[in-house]
Amino acid sequence: MPQQADSYTLIAPSRRLLAGLVLALSNFMVVLDLTIANVSVPHIAGNLGIAPSQGTWVITGYAVAEAICVPLTGWLALRFGTVRVFIASMVGFGFFSVMCGLSPTLGMLVACRLGQGICGGPIMPMSQTLLLRIFPPEARGRAMGLWAMTTLLGPAMGPIIGGYISDNWSWHWIFFINLPVAAICTFAAIALLKPVETDRRILPIDRIGLVLLIFWIGCLQIMLDLGREHDWFADPMILTLAILAGIGFVAFIIWELTEEHPIVNLRIFRHRGFTAGVLALALSFGAYFASIVVIPQWLQTSMGYTATMAGIVTAFTAMAALTTAPIAARMVGKVDPRIMVCGAVLWLAIMSVWRSQWTSGADFWTLVMPQLVQGFAMPFFIVPLTTITLSAVHPSETASAAGLQNFLRTMAIAIATSVVLTFWEDAQKVSRSEIVSTLQPDAVQSSLSGAGFGMDQIRQIIANTVDQEATMLAVDHTFLISAFVLLFAASVIWLSPKPKPNVDTSAAH
The missing domain is CATH 4.10.860 (DNA Excision Repair, Uvrb; Chain A)
Structure with missing residues (x-):
C-alpha cells in the first residue's frame, strides 16, 4: 500500500493523539467481537430454541467471513482509498451489529455475523496502516504499542463483557454496544483522517x-x-x-x-521459513482457541457458572499476557525467535496437560491458575512468530505474507472451533457409555432411598451425576489432544531457518 513519507505532517500534532485513540478503539471493537459471543452461546441457544452446538455458528461465521475478507484489504485500499475503506467498514460493522441484535432466528443471526466479519476484516489492518501514516517515525513504536495493547485486551475483555451483558441485560446487547463505538469512530475518522487519504488506482481483481x-x-x-x-x-x-x-x-x-x-499469493509458501512459521501459528492458535471455546460452555452447562464468571475464568490468560508483552518485544533480535516460540508453545502444552487434570469438584482458583500461568507465555509465542514468517520472504512480498498469515490464523480459529466441539461431544458420549458400563448404583440407591428420595428422583440424580462426570472427562480428553497438537507445533518451528535481523513487521496483523 503506497504511503507518503511525510503524510504524518498533514495532521496537526494536537489532533494526532485523538486520531490514534480512535484507530486503537476501532481495532479493539473488532477484536473484542471475536470472543464476546463465546460465553453467550448458551444464552443465545436458549433464547432462539436451538442446541448450544448450533449456537457456535455465531462464532465460526464471524471468523470465516473475516478470514475471507482479510486478503482483499490491500486491493480495496488501493482501489478505493485507505480512509474510505476504513470508514465504509466501520459503517457496515455498525449496521450489521444492530441487525445481529435484532435477529429473531439463528439463520438471520449467522447471516448478520457474516456481514460483521466481512466489514470487520479490513478494520484491523487498516487501523494499523493509518496509525503508521499519521505518526512520525520516532513515535510509531509507541503507536504500535497502543495498537498491540488493544489486540491483547480485546480477547481478555470479550468474555467478561459478554458474560456480564448476557447475565444482567440480554445477549442482544453484546451486539448493540458496538453501535455507539462504530458511530464515534466513523465521525472521528471523517473529521480527522481525510488529509491522509491514499490515491486510488484501477486494479484488476x-x-x-x-x-x-x-x-x-x-x-x-x-x-x-x-x-x-x-x-x-x-x-x-x-x-x-x-x-x-x-x-x-x-x-x-x-x-x-x-x-x-x-487474490492470495500462494507462491510465498516456497519460502521454508514462512511455511514452517504459519503452520506452527495455525496449529498453536487452533489448540489455544480450543480452550477459549470449551471452557465457557463447560462451566455454564455443567458446573453452574454464570456467563460472567465463566468469562472471568477464560480472560485470565490475556490479562497475564499484558505483563510480559514488553519483555517479549525487547527480546526479539537478542534471542533466536525459534527458541522463544518453541519454549512458549511447550509452555502452552504443559498448561493443557495441567487442565486435563481438572475434576468436577474443581474450585474457582483451581480453574484460574493454569489460565493465568499460560498467559505469561503468550507474547513469547505471538511476537517472535511474526519475525520468523516475515523475515523469510522478500521485501516485496511482505504485505502479501502478512495478509496470508492473518488469513490462516483466522481460519485456524474457525476450524478449531468446529473440530473441538465435535470431539468434545463425541468424547462425552464415549465417557458416558464407559461410566454406565461400570456403574454399580445399588449402594447409592439404598442411601438415597433412606434419605427419603423417590425412585424417579434417585434415577435423575444418578443420571445427572453421570452426565456431569462424562462431560468433565470429555473436557480432560480435549485438553490432552490439545497438548499433543501443541507439542507438534513446537517441533514444526525448527523447520524454519534462523530469521534475518531487522525485519519490518509493520505489515503484520
Missing part, C-alpha cells in the same frame, strides 16, 4: 480466485458445523460438502498459482 476461495471455505465450514449433527460421512449431504470442499480447494490452488494477479 481475481474474481475467479475470490469465488473459489469463498466456495471451498464455505463448503468446509458448513461440513464441519453440520457434521456432528448428521453422523458425519454417513450422511450424503456431509459427504457431498466434503467432496466439494476438496475439489474447490484443489481448483483454488491451481488457479492462484497460475494467475498473474492472484
Whole structure:
C-alpha cells in the first residue's frame, strides 16, 4: 500500500493523539467481537430454541467471513482509498451489529455475523496502516504499542463483557454496544483522517480466485458445523460438502498459482521459513482457541457458572499476557525467535496437560491458575512468530505474507472451533457409555432411598451425576489432544531457518 513519507505532517500534532485513540478503539471493537459471543452461546441457544452446538455458528461465521475478507484489504485500499475503506467498514460493522441484535432466528443471526466479519476484516489492518501514516517515525513504536495493547485486551475483555451483558441485560446487547463505538469512530475518522487519504488506482481483481476461495471455505465450514449433527460421512449431504470442499480447494490452488494477479499469493509458501512459521501459528492458535471455546460452555452447562464468571475464568490468560508483552518485544533480535516460540508453545502444552487434570469438584482458583500461568507465555509465542514468517520472504512480498498469515490464523480459529466441539461431544458420549458400563448404583440407591428420595428422583440424580462426570472427562480428553497438537507445533518451528535481523513487521496483523 503506497504511503507518503511525510503524510504524518498533514495532521496537526494536537489532533494526532485523538486520531490514534480512535484507530486503537476501532481495532479493539473488532477484536473484542471475536470472543464476546463465546460465553453467550448458551444464552443465545436458549433464547432462539436451538442446541448450544448450533449456537457456535455465531462464532465460526464471524471468523470465516473475516478470514475471507482479510486478503482483499490491500486491493480495496488501493482501489478505493485507505480512509474510505476504513470508514465504509466501520459503517457496515455498525449496521450489521444492530441487525445481529435484532435477529429473531439463528439463520438471520449467522447471516448478520457474516456481514460483521466481512466489514470487520479490513478494520484491523487498516487501523494499523493509518496509525503508521499519521505518526512520525520516532513515535510509531509507541503507536504500535497502543495498537498491540488493544489486540491483547480485546480477547481478555470479550468474555467478561459478554458474560456480564448476557447475565444482567440480554445477549442482544453484546451486539448493540458496538453501535455507539462504530458511530464515534466513523465521525472521528471523517473529521480527522481525510488529509491522509491514499490515491486510488484501477486494479484488476481475481474474481475467479475470490469465488473459489469463498466456495471451498464455505463448503468446509458448513461440513464441519453440520457434521456432528448428521453422523458425519454417513450422511450424503456431509459427504457431498466434503467432496466439494476438496475439489474447490484443489481448483483454488491451481488457479492462484497460475494467475498473474492472484487474490492470495500462494507462491510465498516456497519460502521454508514462512511455511514452517504459519503452520506452527495455525496449529498453536487452533489448540489455544480450543480452550477459549470449551471452557465457557463447560462451566455454564455443567458446573453452574454464570456467563460472567465463566468469562472471568477464560480472560485470565490475556490479562497475564499484558505483563510480559514488553519483555517479549525487547527480546526479539537478542534471542533466536525459534527458541522463544518453541519454549512458549511447550509452555502452552504443559498448561493443557495441567487442565486435563481438572475434576468436577474443581474450585474457582483451581480453574484460574493454569489460565493465568499460560498467559505469561503468550507474547513469547505471538511476537517472535511474526519475525520468523516475515523475515523469510522478500521485501516485496511482505504485505502479501502478512495478509496470508492473518488469513490462516483466522481460519485456524474457525476450524478449531468446529473440530473441538465435535470431539468434545463425541468424547462425552464415549465417557458416558464407559461410566454406565461400570456403574454399580445399588449402594447409592439404598442411601438415597433412606434419605427419603423417590425412585424417579434417585434415577435423575444418578443420571445427572453421570452426565456431569462424562462431560468433565470429555473436557480432560480435549485438553490432552490439545497438548499433543501443541507439542507438534513446537517441533514444526525448527523447520524454519534462523530469521534475518531487522525485519519490518509493520505489515503484520
